[in-house]
Amino acid sequence: MTGNQASAGHLLRLIRTGEATTRGELQEATGLSRSTVGHRLDQLFRAEWLRDRAGISTGGRPSTRLEFDAAHAVVLAAALETRHARLAVFDLAGTVLAERTEPLLLEDGPDKVLVRLAEWFGPLLAEAGTAPGKVCGIGLSVPGPVDWEAGQVVQPPIMPGWDRYPVRRRMREAYAEHVGPVSSDPLPVLLDNDANLMAYAEQRAGFRDCGAFLLVKVSTGIGAGVVVGGEIYRGIDGGAGDIGHIRLPDRTDALCKCGSFGCLAAVASGRALAGQLSALGIPAASGSGVREHLAAGRPEAVRLAREAGRRVGEVLATVVTLLNPGVLMIAGDLAGAPFLTGVRELLYQRAMPRTTANLQVVTSSLGERAGLTGAAAMVVEHLYAPDRADARLAALESVSREPHLSPGPR
Template structure:
């Protein structure tokens, strides 16, 4: 392995991935000398990023130990912004929730009000988690719209008025400093689409061996997250997976929130079903209300959810044929048995048998915490990627 591929940051990647978890395995994987390995591990231990764990019973002499990424040395603040409510949590680096808060909050109120309100929750969350501000290594935000991930900006979001190209990371940093840690260094802030983060969380947690993975979230809108070879696929500027705005030729009278007619989201989203139930005299104002009706077994909600699943299934035939995923997860307000049944009906009816022979169609296992866990994983993978980890270690060694 070339020298620049065996820095402390690269050793950490080998340890975190499980490819090499002892000093001997690191020597074998990198070709570095024992003294060089020890020197670089000292940097990682000094930063608090590693810990030794028992690897087995001792047979005499020095006990056998394995190296492990210490997921408790820092925390991430994760925020899941929805259209009508928001959720924030403090999580360890392995995605375990230490404290959580949920409150009604309209995304349509705009970024200034929403982000400042959410940042105002952070002090109480950290206190509840028993964590000092100095242990926060990053903040991850999940938003219900397309995101240009490289710059952290929401781009032309149909259901987020006022958010287009808004500088979310710098605004969150400013709000965090004002509410939590005025004298501390800027905290890294990363932003991504909610379906992307939910897909990332579900794939990493439950289907790590699945190299082509799709999650579809159906709530106020409809979006898909795609994970290929262990990483989110976002497209060139964050537009991948926006299946809610695929046009249905037989429903051109349905007006979508994006201003166009005939979009899938205008027909099969939680918002669309809420409107249909309300028109039938069943009090319903949102996808969350639809979820409650489904939980109660309300007949009209069940019927409409199954029909919505069939419409989404029509679109997913193309998605599945193109990507050939091993797992398709359904998430969001409608992700229950009626919707799942509708999707399966159309998918297995219309797609070629070869395409679905090894496809597992299931509902989300992380539920409402999926976006929080995914946002945390996004921050951790960014901060502890080899090159960035080396830069952070250098800053620590220089007293930064």
């Protein structure tokens, strides 16, 4: 890193990643002088983003190590499913401070859903012992395609009324109305597809050394999240990973929620299996209902889940051949032994041995918290990326120079 690149935000990144955690190490990593490093660290300390801690002594005075202060702000996160929502308050290190799950119907539309989230966020912050103004951002996980730059859901098959709705603006308004003043104006609200965020969280939690990570979520719908080089791969406009709408040529009779026939989701999703079970006289309204039947060992559910796994494995043979991931993780309501067995059967049968020789096929380790964790991590990584951090530091220092203005929470 050259000196002109090593802004305060870049120093923060080196500290957060553990690449350089003392003043000497920062000088060596950046090529900056001692005084310049000190000046930029002063910016970070004034913002209350850093703290000192004693280092390890090697015989002389122990060096002072620098670390990111994960307690100076919090992130709110919500993972929306078709029939419920999970919400949590996180510190900036990803520790859950408070959490709850509430019934919520996505089909009620974005305005009603976002207002309900805001109403729940207030008591959740109180449970965490955190003031509303300490919130530095909100992350939302949604079961549909997302244009990440625009912060909008785009043509979601199972989210009626959400297409191009101004989620960011409405979430900010609802938060201000139902919770309280914000820590920054405007309050950062970020949203992404649930499979993307689950993949991001799982890769960071258990497979950081995996350069190409693939997660497939099979619940009410089917979607995939891809993490390459530690970053979510979204495609040109957020459409990457939408494998639930790959067509199966032998199932042109299956009508999908998107309006097309033969989609994988119309045949092998939790919604599809719920319909198949109901047709057999075994009531199931959604993927969670199928999961309950699988947990009870219902033979019909086990048989259908294994066959669904085979259909998904059939598609994944092509996906795995294209991406050559090191890890394929199966997550969601159907991520149990019958479904996984079916996936493996077809995947290893159809894919070339060279493609699967170094492939791990696993199930989720974070479980139902994966989407929440990924949503919180998305907000933190966005806000404390070097360029964004520098802009925020400049704004904080500008406010602090105005005697009639309070800098407020950081």
